Amino acid sequence: MKRPRANTRCCWILSSxxxxxxxxxGHRTAASPQQKSAAEELLVxxxxxxxxxxxxxxxxxxEPKTLNPLIVADTRSRExxxxxQADLVHINRATxxxxxxLAKSWKISPDGLAYTLVLRQGIxxxxxxxxxxxxxxxxxxxxxxxxxxxxxRDLLIVGGKPIVVRKVDAxxxxxxxxxxxxxxxxxxxxxxxxxxxxxxxxxxxxKLGQIGSLATAADxxxxxxxxxxxxxxxxxxxVLERNPYYWKSDAKGNRLPYxxxxxxxxxxxxxxxxxxxxxxxxxxxxxxxxxxxxxLSKQQRSYTMVDAGPGLEYNxxxxxxxxxxxxxxxxxxxxxxxxxxxxxxQAVSVAVDREAIVRLVYQGRGAALWGLVAPGNRRWxxxxxxxxxxxxxxxxxxxxxxxxxWGADPNGESTLLDSGGKPVEFSILTSSSNADxxxxxxxxxxxxxxxxxxxxxxxxxxxxxxxxxxxxxxxDACVMGIASFDAxxxxxxxxxxxxxxxxxxxxxxxxxxxPWEAEIDRLIEEQMSARTxxxxxxxxxxxxELLAENQPMIFLASPNILAGAKNSIGNFHPAVLEPYVLWNxxxxxLKMGTENATR
Amino acid sequence: MRARRTFAKWLVALGALHGIVVCAGFFAPYDPxxxxxxxxxxxxxxxxxxxxxxxxxARPFVYSLRLREGSFDQYEEDTTEIHPVKFFLSGARYWIxxxxxxxxxxxxxxKTRIYLLGTxxxxxxxxxxxxxxxxxxxxxxxxxxxxxxxxxxCVGAVAGYYGGWxxxxxxxxxxxxxxxxxxxxxxxxxxxxxLAVGPLExxxxxxxxxxxxxxxxxxxxxxxxxxxxxxxxxxRAARGFGASNGYLLRRHILPETSSVLLTQAAILIPQYVLxxxxxxxxxxxxxxxxxxxxxxxxxxxxxxxxxxxxWMYLPALIMVPFFLGYLGxxxxxxxxxxxxxxxxxxxxxxx
Numbered sequence: 009m010k011r012p013r014a015n016t017r018c019c020w021i022l023s024s025x026x027x028x029x030x031x032x033x034g035h036r037t038a039a040s041p042q043q044k045s046a047a048e049e050l051l052v053x054x055x056x057x058x059x060x061x062x063x064x065x066x067x068x069x070x071e072p073k074t075l076n077p078l079i080v081a082d083t084r085s086r087e088x089x090x091x092x093q094a095d096l097v098h099i100n101r102a103t104x105x106x107x108x109x110l111a112k113s114w115k116i117s118p119d120g121l122a123y124t125l126v127l128r129q130g131i132x133x134x135x136x137x138x139x140x141x142x143x144x145x146x147x148x149x150x151x152x153x154x155x156x157x158x159x160x161r162d163l164l165i166v167g168g169k170p171i172v173v174r175k176v177d178a179x180x181x182x183x184x185x186x187x188x189x190x191x192x193x194x195x196x197x198x199x200x201x202x203x204x205x206x207x208x209x210x211x212x213x214x215k216l217g218q219i220g221s222l223a224t225a226a227d228x229x230x231x232x233x234x235x236x237x238x239x240x241x242x243x244x245x246x247v248l249e250r251n252p253y254y255w256k257s258d259a260k261g262n263r264l265p266y267x268x269x270x271x272x273x274x275x276x277x278x279x280x281x282x283x284x285x286x287x288x289x290x291x292x293x294x295x296x297x298x299x300x301x302x303x304l305s306k307q308q309r310s311y312t313m314v315d316a317g318p319g320l321e322y323n324x325x326x327x328x329x330x331x332x333x334x335x336x337x338x339x340x341x342x343x344x345x346x347x348x349x350x351x352x353x354q355a356v357s358v359a360v361d362r363e364a365i366v367r368l369v370y371q372g373r374g375a376a377l378w379g380l381v382a383p384g385n386r387r388w389x390x391x392x393x394x395x396x397x398x399x400x401x402x403x404x405x406x407x408x409x410x411x412x413x414w415g416a417d418p419n420g421e422s423t424l425l426d427s428g429g430k431p432v433e434f435s436i437l438t439s440s441s442n443a444d445x446x447x448x449x450x451x452x453x454x455x456x457x458x459x460x461x462x463x464x465x466x467x468x469x470x471x472x473x474x475x476x477x478x479x480x481x482x483x484d485a486c487v488m489g490i491a492s493f494d495a496x497x498x499x500x501x502x503x504x505x506x507x508x509x510x511x512x513x514x515x516x517x518x519x520x521x522x523p524w525e526a527e528i529d530r531l532i533e534e535q536m537s538a539r540t541x542x543x544x545x546x547x548x549x550x551x552x553e554l555l556a557e558n559q560p561m562i563f564l565a566s567p568n569i570l571a572g573a574k575n576s577i578g579n580f581h582p583a584v585l586e587p588y589v590l591w592n593x594x595x596x597x598l599k600m601g602t603e604n605a606t607r
Numbered sequence: 608m609r610a611r612r613t614f615a616k617w618l619v620a621l622g623a624l625h626g627i628v629v630c631a632g633f634f635a636p637y638d639p640x641x642x643x644x645x646x647x648x649x650x651x652x653x654x655x656x657x658x659x660x661x662x663x664x665a666r667p668f669v670y671s672l673r674l675r676e677g678s679f680d681q682y683e684e685d686t687t688e689i690h691p692v693k694f695f696l697s698g699a700r701y702w703i704x705x706x707x708x709x710x711x712x713x714x715x716x717x718k719t720r721i722y723l724l725g726t727x728x729x730x731x732x733x734x735x736x737x738x739x740x741x742x743x744x745x746x747x748x749x750x751x752x753x754x755x756x757x758x759x760x761c762v763g764a765v766a767g768y769y770g771g772w773x774x775x776x777x778x779x780x781x782x783x784x785x786x787x788x789x790x791x792x793x794x795x796x797x798x799x800x801x802l803a804v805g806p807l808e809x810x811x812x813x814x815x816x817x818x819x820x821x822x823x824x825x826x827x828x829x830x831x832x833x834x835x836x837x838x839x840x841x842x843r844a845a846r847g848f849g850a851s852n853g854y855l856l857r858r859h860i861l862p863e864t865s866s867v868l869l870t871q872a873a874i875l876i877p878q879y880v881l882x883x884x885x886x887x888x889x890x891x892x893x894x895x896x897x898x899x900x901x902x903x904x905x906x907x908x909x910x911x912x913x914x915x916x917x918w919m920y921l922p923a924l925i926m927v928p929f930f931l932g933y934l935g936x937x938x939x940x941x942x943x944x945x946x947x948x949x950x951x952x953x954x955x956x957x958x
Contacts, residue, residue, distance in 0.1 A: 279910035299911030302679065306915075364644045368729060371679040440890060443909060450729060450895055454642050464805065467890055 048130035049112060050257045057258050058266040058578050058597025065290045066589070067275035072246065075229060075237065076220025077200040078150065078158045087586075088246065091270060091593050092134075093200030094232035094255075096125055096144070097193045101583035101591035104386055104495045106193050110139070110201055110232060110255070120188035120539055125196075127179040132253035133203045134236035135227065141175045146204040146211075148173040148183075156216055160199055167537070188537045190544045191498045198493075203230045222246060234265040234594040246272045256594055266597035285311075285572065292573035294582065294589040297444065298371040301570040312580065316569040318375045318383040319584040321491040323445060324561040325360075325436065325452060327353065329513040330481045331521055343434055343484055346426055351410035353559040358396055359403040359455050365565045369447045373570060377563040379552050380503065384566065384584040385495045388545065390552040403459055414460050424460035433462040434484035437476065440467035442489075448564055449487045478515050487564075488512065493586055497535065497548050504532045504551065513560045524558050575599075614939040621932040628741035632701025635735035636715040640896040641699065643720060643730035646672070648680045648916050651725040659686040666691045671719035680915065690716040724925075725918035727906060731896075737922045740898035744887075745929070747814050747899075748880035752872050754818025755879075756825055760868065763829025764856060768837055778830070781823035789820050790885065806897040813892055817882045825871045829864050836863040866940070873937035877930045900926060 072085035077093055080086055098109035108114075111125040131139045151160045152170045164171045167187025174182045189195065206228065210219050220229065222240045229237050232255070235248035248270040256264040273290060275281045282300045285293040286307070296304070305313045327347035328340075336344070346352050362376035375382075378396075381389040396402070411427040424432040438449045449465040456463045468476070476483045490510065492499045502508030506520040506529050520526035528551050535547040555561065571582040571589050579595040582588045590596075627634050654667045668689040672682040698712045715721060724733035766777040804812065836842060842859050850858075880900070886892040887901025888908075895902060903922045906912050912919055 282910055297911070299909065299915070303911045303914055361644070367679070368644060368647050447728060451642070451644075453896065454640070454729070465895060 048255065049128040050255055050263070051108065051112075051128070052257050052259060052261075053264065053595060054259055055595060056579050057260050057262070058595065059600060060262065060266045060597070061268055062266075062598035063269035063271060064267050064292065064577070064593075064596060064598075065271040065273060066292050066294075067281045067284055067290050068246075068272040069278075069281075070276050071243065071274045072222065072272075074220050075222060075224065076216075077160075077202070078156055079217050079220070081159065083586075087590070088248075088272060089200065089231075090233070090587050091235045091248065091590055092231040092233040092237070095196055095199050096127075096201065097196040099194060099197040099494060099585070101585040101587075102581065104585065106197070109196075111196070114193055116192065121185050123183040123185070123193065124176070125181050125183070127181070128255060129179060131232070131255045133205075133230040133232060134251040134253060135203070135206075135230040136253060137203060137205050137230065139201065139232065140178045141181050143201055143204045144181050145173055145175055146208065147199070147202045150202060150207070150211060150216065151199070155214065156211075163195065163199075188539055190536050190538050191496055194494065194496050194498070201232055206230055235270050238269070244274060246274075248272075254594065258595070265594035267593075270593065288574075291577055292571070292580065292589050294569075294571040294587075296570040296572065298369070298373045298567065298570065301373065301572070302371055304572055310576075311572050311574050312577075313570070313572040314580070314582050315373055316571065316582040316584050316588070318566050319491065319569040319588075320382045320384045320493075320495065320566075321489050322377055322380055322382045322566050323448060323487065323489040323564045324377075325356070325485060325487050325564060326513045326561045327485045328477075328481060328483050329521070329560060331514065340482075342426075342428070342430065346412075346432060347485075349410045350558055351406045352412075353562065355403040355406035355410070355459065356456065357559050357562045358399055358406070359459050360452060360562065360564065361398050361455050362565055363398070365448055365451055368451060369444050370565065370567050373568040375566050375568075377566045379556055379563055380500060380561070381497075381552060382492070382566040384569070385492070387541075388495060388497055388548060390549040392549070393552060393556055400458055407459065422460045423462070431462060432460070433464075435464040435466050437466050437468050437473050437483050437486040439470040439473055439488075441470055444567070445487050445489060452487070452564075477512060478509065486512070491586070495585070497532070497544070501532065501536075505529055522558075524554050528554050611943065614936070614943055617932060617936040617939055620928075621936060624929055624932060625745065628738055628745055630703065631735075631738035631742055632703060632709065633711065634713050635701075635732070635738045636698065636712050636721055637732045637735045638699040638701075639731065639736045639739040639898045641731065643726065643732075646682075646720075646722070646726050646730040647728055649682055649722055649726040649730065650916075651918050651921070652722050653684075654692065654723075655689075658689055664689070664691070668692060669716060669719065669721055688718075690719045690721075692716055692721065724921050725916070727903075727919070728912075729896075733903070733918065733922065736898040736903055737900075737925060740900045740903050740922070741929075743810065743893055743897065743899040744880050744883050744901065745876075747810065747817070747883040748876045748878075750814045751818040751821075751879040751882070752875040754814065755821045755875055756868055756872060758819070758822035759825030759871075760829050760861070760864065762822060762826040763864075764833050764861060766826070767830035767833030768852070768856060768860065770834075774830070778827070781826050784820075784823035792820060794889075794891065804894070806893055809893050813883055813886055817879050817886075821875065821879070825868070825875075828867050828871065832864045832867055833860055836860045866943075870937055870940045873933050873940055877933040880929070 068084050068087065070084050072088045073082050074080055074085050075089060075092065077089050080089055095109055096111040097106050097114060099105070100107045110127060110131065112128045113126050115124045116122070117124070127139065127141060127144070133139060148164070148171070150156055151158045152164055154161070166185045166189050169186035172184040174184065176182055207216065207219075210216050222242075224237065226237045226239070231251075234251055234254050234256070236251045238249040239247040250265055250268050252263075254264055258264060273284065275284055278295075278297065278300065281290070281293055282296070282304065284290045286304070301313060301315070304311070328344065329347055366372060366374045366376050376395070377383075379390060379393050383389065407424065412432070413425050414422050415425050415429075417423045417431070426432055436449050436452065438445045440446070446465070446467055453463045453465055473486070477486055477488075490500070490503065497504075502510040503512070505511060506514070506517040506525045509515055511517070514521055517525075520529055531547050531551040531554070535544045535551070538544045538547060569582060569584045569588050573580040573589070576599045578597045578599050579592060580589070581592065583591050585591065649672055652669045652672065654669055655664075656667055657663055658668070668691045670684040670686050671688070671690060673685050675681040675683050692714055693716060694714050695711055696715045696717070697710045698715055700708055700710050703709050720732070722732055722734065724737060727733060727736070762777050762781065766774040837855075837860055839859075842855060845855060845859060883892060883899065884901035884904065887899045888905045890905065892901050893899045900922060907919055
């Protein structure tokens with residue numbers, strides 16, 4: 009560990025020596041290393057001007073597995089990579105619109121097939137190496153290489169063909185698509201531009217999958233994000249330091265980020281994170297549950313708690329509609345006969361007390377949900393979608409129409425019977441690690457009891473739950489939640505498409521099992537290649553209506569995004585998109601005369 | 608004599624406590640699974656004799672609680688109307704001893720609900736849940752202890768009476784069992800069993816699991832008693848008269864083990880109630896919404912509940928008399944046995 013530290017110090021000395029020189033050459037006013045140099049085209053961010061220096065400590069739900077964007081699969085790694093890497097075009101988490109990032113401008117050809125991106129001049133990676141079009145070309149070559157198995161590859165296949173990237177000059181790149189793509193420049197968000205000078209050799213040796221572990225020496229890793237690797241202590245923390253070459257500045261021309269250090273402590277449990285925050289060991293906390301949020305709000309002393317409003321997470325109940333006829337037991341087939349009955353699903357949906365879920369599970373810090381587009385999504389929700397109030401009568405009518413009847417069990421309780429006279433009994437799986445969803449399931453159980461359905465709630469460890477739902481398909485019903493990573497419909501494409509892996513009620517179908525699933529498939533494909541927002545929205549609205557009519561997912565509620573930070577943290581504006589708190593990490597700063605976490 | 612009197616005292620106290628739990632339906636004002644969704648995490652209601660204006664009422668009464676403006680879990684008393692506590696009212700239907708339907712409840716109020724121990728996250732009455740949960744947890748303890756003692760008696764009697772290789776095999780096996788970390792064994796056993804089991808199946812599974820795990824210690828104790836009993840003069844005499852093995856065991860040897868077994872039972876029952884609670888606490892016991900003492904306490908795993916809703920601890924406090932009763936019974940039983948032993952030995956030393 010000695011060498012990298014010596015090297016980074018070297019970098020520091022060099023940069024602090026060079027920067028003023030460069031700055032002096034360009035600007036007369038430039039005096040501090042914080043000021044930009046003339047050759048660089050920095051992105052100037054509006055907003056409150058902060059104070060440089062200091063350290064921000066946050067807890068992370070566990071140890072990230074990797075720093076390598078090419079093999080990232082877990083959210084923890086994604087959170088860390090997000091502050092170490094940068095993309096060409098970025099979605100502003102607050103406005104949910106695209107903004108220039110590494111590309112200072114872009115142009116889409118009239119036929120919608122060619123995207124021309126112009127890179128910023130004079131930008132450097134966090135190790136001081138310059139960025140040019142070759143890095144971009146290399147990055148996309150790696151993403152698209154089948155042997156690398158990058159998770160980003162799927163996003164770059166448009167109309168069945170990989171995107172073709174062409175270099176025009178040292179700072180201009182053209183992306184050629186095979187088909188028009190409704191998502192447009194949002195496509196580039198989250199696609200980290202990789203340092204060719206570090207990764208080309210391992211790529212040629214076929215070792216890209218093995219690099220980028222947390223133990224990587226700090227000088228062997230670089231990115232374009234606001235922070236770079238400094239130190240990793242296994243099982244305890246990951247320390248990132250300020251990237252001195254970062255390409256953004258504030259309104260006064262000070263180079264961002266303000267913070268000198270960003271520290272992630274590994275705290276596996278949500279309650280422990282709250283305790284660490286309360287004791288002042290961490291400076292900010294995100295992804296709070298409503299209960300913990302109210303605990304912290306009640307004892308509010310030196311911190312600010314923020315309810316950012318409904319997010320993009322949607323929680324829902326779904327029934328097993330998969331069709332592996334030859335494998336399923338007769339009992340399962342009997343149950344699936346109820347589940348396949350659309351009136352049965354509609355009856356369940358109308359019997360659910362969503363308002364109680366919002367109140368009892370989220371303490372009112374959430375929103376009832378009737379469709380896949382969560383209320384946190386500003387542009388894409390279908391306003392005309394009906395929000396039927398809870399009505400057990402309506403549910404009973406629907407069940408009667410579908411051939412169900414009621415009888416009395418030996419204890420004198422009313423029991424729902426199917427057309428064959430068998431009682432309607434099934435179990436709902438929930439993840440045992442998610443208290444919110446377990447609560448929802450308990451409320452559902454009680455709601456459905458009033459229709460005479462006997463429901464059991466089975467808490468299961470999340471991995472085995474996922475295995476049951478997507479692989480073995482041995483389950484009756486399940487309560488789950490998905491958080492869209494972007495407001496664009498494309499982020500939920502695998503839920504919509506019948507061939508998608510998260511088309512949970514019947515995943516990865518070879519052919520759509522029902523006419524309405526085929527119709528949704530067609531609509532989703534169509535909106536993907538539609539060009540204007542209005543066209544896409546109209547098609548997407550229709551898809552939402554189809555989903556609401558057929559109720560393969562019975563939507564329940566969407567929680568608010570809850571976060572908190574010490575009063576000393578400036579520019580703290582949590583967003584409803586991930587990363588909720590650190591989306592503007594380069595602008596976070598410590599206010600004058602305040603103390604931050606001691607460690 | 609003194610030992611006998613304390614024994615009787617403990618027995619009466621335990622009997623009364625169990626009587627209340629057996630008649631849970633009568634003493635509990637509400638159905639334990641009924642959700643009052645307007646009153647989540649309602650604190651225990653105070654029973655008043657003085658109203659807000661300082662007037663005295665002979666009949667105790669409660670004020671209903673309402674949510675404070677804009678709050679989710681802060682309640683305040685609504686002092687505009689008093690709700691007298693009524694006795695022997697008609698309410699939710701329940702079953703006495705599982706077969707007699709009945710609707711009369713010991714207490715309640717007409718226009719409001721009385722929550723003596725507050726409510727949980729779903730607005731379920733904690734007091735009713737405690738009583739009904741006691742049925743599950745205590746029965747699991749008693750039946751589990753019964754199974755354990757039966758297994759222990761069989762193994763111990765065979766090992767002690769027949770001796771030889773049977774003794775060695777059974778006792779080595781018992782030692783192996785004693786050496787196992789049994790909490791983890793319980794986890795492992797429960798994890799192997801099917802997931803979607805009904806409350807009744809889950810209940811019997813738990814009993815079988817905890818009953819089957821603890822037999823080794825009582826078996827060793829029984830073996831010791833049997834070993835010494837089979838060398839007694841009266842046993843030898845009976846054998847001399849041609850008594851069969853079965854007759855000797857039944858008639859002379861097993862009765863000798865009764866005091867050991869009773870003491871063991873009084874120690875094992877609370878231990879097994881705790882075992883059931885541990886399993887339920889960790890979500891491996893009786894599934895929700897059926898109450899059990901472990902389920903009642905499982906919400907305390909959440910930090911927010913721990914610091915915000917103190918009445919969620921109350922069930923743990925009320926369990927104490929039950930455990931105290933059993934332990935008191937066990938110690939008085941032991942005392943009695945020792946007194947008896949002394950009596951025997953002093954008799955033996957008489958010329």
